[in-house]
Amino acid sequence: xxxxxxxxxxxxxxxxxxxxxxxxxxxxxxxxxxxxxxxxxxxxxxxxxxxxxxxxxxxxxxxxxxxxxxxxxxxxxxxxxxxxxxxxxxxxxxxxxxxxxxxxxxxxxxxxxxxxxxxxxxxxxxxxxxxxxxxxxxxxxxxxxxxxxxxxxxxxxxxxxxxxxxxxxxxxxxxxxxxxxxxxxxxxxxxxxxxxxxxxxxxxxxxxxxxxxxxxxxxxxxxxxxxxxxxxxxxxxxxxxxxxxxxxxxxxxxxxxxxxxxxxxxxxxxxx
Numbered sequence: 001x002x003x004x005x006x007x008x009x010x011x012x013x014x015x016x017x018x019x020x021x022x023x024x025x026x027x028x029x030x031x032x033x034x035x036x037x038x039x040x041x042x043x044x045x046x047x048x049x050x051x052x053x054x055x056x057x058x059x060x061x062x063x064x065x066x067x068x069x070x071x072x073x074x075x076x077x078x079x080x081x082x083x084x085x086x087x088x089x090x091x092x093x094x095x096x097x098x099x100x101x102x103x104x105x106x107x108x109x110x111x112x113x114x115x116x117x118x119x120x121x122x123x124x125x126x127x128x129x130x131x132x133x134x135x136x137x138x139x140x141x142x143x144x145x146x147x148x149x150x151x152x153x154x155x156x157x158x159x160x161x162x163x164x165x166x167x168x169x170x171x172x173x174x175x176x177x178x179x180x181x182x183x184x185x186x187x188x189x190x191x192x193x194x195x196x197x198x199x200x201x202x203x204x205x206x207x208x209x210x211x212x213x214x215x216x217x218x219x220x221x222x223x224x225x226x227x228x229x230x231x232x233x234x235x236x237x238x239x240x241x242x243x244x245x246x247x248x249x250x251x252x253x254x255x256x257x258x259x260x261x262x263x264x265x266x267x268x269x270x271x272x
Contacts, residue, residue, distance in 0.1 A: 206227055
């Protein structure tokens with residue numbers, strides 16, 4: 001099954017990346033021409049840069065919001081935990097397409113709820129969609145909102161696995177809440193943190209559905225992420241070979257990121 005659904009499509013994609021295949025007709029072999037053209041394409045670098053920027057914003061944001069939510073929901077002082085968990089979990093049940101439409105209704109410039117409320121209180125409309133930076137920030141917020149629930153569940157399970165005796169011993173030594181969190185909680189959930197950052201990075205680098213439904217990578221193509229660039233190149237411009245080359249460059253980038261994160265994690269564990 002692995003060979004059928006993963007190895008074979010990957011092999012076909014790698015083959016097409018060395019051809020001028022358009023989706024119909026023969027796949028003419030062109031050698032490294034697609035890769036040469038790709039590395040000279042400013043649109044490719046723009047999409048890759050925007051993707052890295054998006055990843056650098058959404059992964060830390062998701063980590064902080066999820067961990068804070070998990071700490072609050074595992075605290076003995078918090079009330080209404082069950083209801084709160086259900087509320088926090090709802091975004092994860094919504095498909096990225098539906099989530100994108102919801103956030104588009106909220107931040108649309110001509111029909112959005114947020115601009116309507118701003119006008120009602122005497123303020124000016126905000127260019128949520130036509131300003132490239134604001135548009136990207138809205139996508140970051142929406143992506144963080146959608147991915148917090150699953151990450152929060154991972155952190156809740158990790159927090160419950162930290163022995164309470166550590167906190168009791170620290171309390172006897174006079175440690176405050178911050179020192180307990182810094183020297184007991186964070187080291188205790190380090191393996192989960194690694195998984196969260198790794199999965200979050202890979203997920204953000206491959207984001208497509210949410211941003212497509214929310215603003216289509218706009219305004220214009222300013223916020224096109226790398227997967228949107230691949231999709232438009234392959235299916236809208238019928239350059240399957242060229243898009244396959246871009247896909248394999250993205251694959252190599254993801255493999256390098258995952259390898260670096262694994263090496264850093266192993267080194268940190270060895271130094272403990």
